[in-house]
Amino acid sequence: MSEDFGVRDGEVAAALPAKSDAEIYFIGRIRTPWTDRKDCPKNARESDAICTIELDERWAPGLKDVGGCTHLVVLYWMDRAPRTLVLQKPSHYGVQRGTFALRSPARPNPIAMSVVKLLRMDGAKLSVTGLDCLDGTPLLDLKPYFASTDSVPDAVVGWHAESRKGPKKAP
Numbered sequence: 822m823s824e825d826f827g828v829r830d831g832e833v834a835a836a837l838p839a840k841s842d843a844e845i846y847f848i849g850r851i852r853t854p855w856t857d858r859k860d861c862p863k864n865a866r867e868s869d870a871i872c873t874i875e876l877d878e879r880w881a882p883g884l885k886d887v888g889g890c891t892h893l894v895v896l897y898w899m900d901r902a903p904r905t906l907v908l909q910k911p912s913h914y915g916v917q918r919g920t921f922a923l924r925s926p927a928r929p930n931p932i933a934m935s936v937v938k939l940l941r942m943d944g945a946k947l948s949v950t951g952l953d954c955l956d957g958t959p960l961l962d963l964k965p966y967f968a969s970t971d972s973v974p975d976a977v978v979g980w981h982a983e984s985r986k987g988p989k990k991a992p
């Protein structure tokens with residue numbers, strides 16, 4: 822865990838289980854312009870920077886037919902995040918919330934996801950926009966994004982919708 826991911830005031834950590842339940846394979850790395858958390862976009866739509874997904878050659882045959890996809894779901898491993906936090910206070914909101922109500926990288930299994938736009942494929946290297954991770958972040962999986970089943974335009978995150986309305990006025 823890097824130094825800038827400490828437990829803040831108002832945050833609560835849980836003990837990790839004694840052993841893990843499954844193993845995963847990192848299938849590549851993500852190359853981005855960001856090496857410092859303070860420069861990294863907070864979400865996938867905050868930057869148009871072109872990033873490169875470098876899939877390990879071993880898995881390259883699995884890219885068959887990917888070139889016809891305009892968008893992909895990318896799953897990645899937030900390798901520099903703590904795994905114990907159950908209650909968090911993101912600095913840009915300043916309010917304590919449950920880990921599973923947040924898109925924070927700090928979670929028991931630090932899996933992140935973004936829907937990216939596929940610009941180009943060069944062998945096992947994919948140029949994309951729509952990522953928000955530090956350079957060198959491990960890649961877990963790639964899947965086609967199906968607008969027909971993955972898009973839920975009327976979905977709401979209650980606390981976020983409330984926070985955009987601004988503070989409640991006194992009656």
Ligand SMILES: C[S@@+](CC[C@H](N)C(=O)[O-])C[C@H]1O[C@@H](n2cnc3c(N)ncnc32)[C@H](O)[C@@H]1O
Pocket residue numbers: 858861862863864865898899900901902924925926932933934935953954955958959
């Ligand atoms: C809020 S998360 C969102 C990730 C993903 N789009 C999601 O919704 O699951 C993005 C933030 O994670 C942090 N981050 C990026 N790469 C990381 C890494 N490899 N390890 C730990 N934290 C990382 C940065 O602070 C970045 O702004």
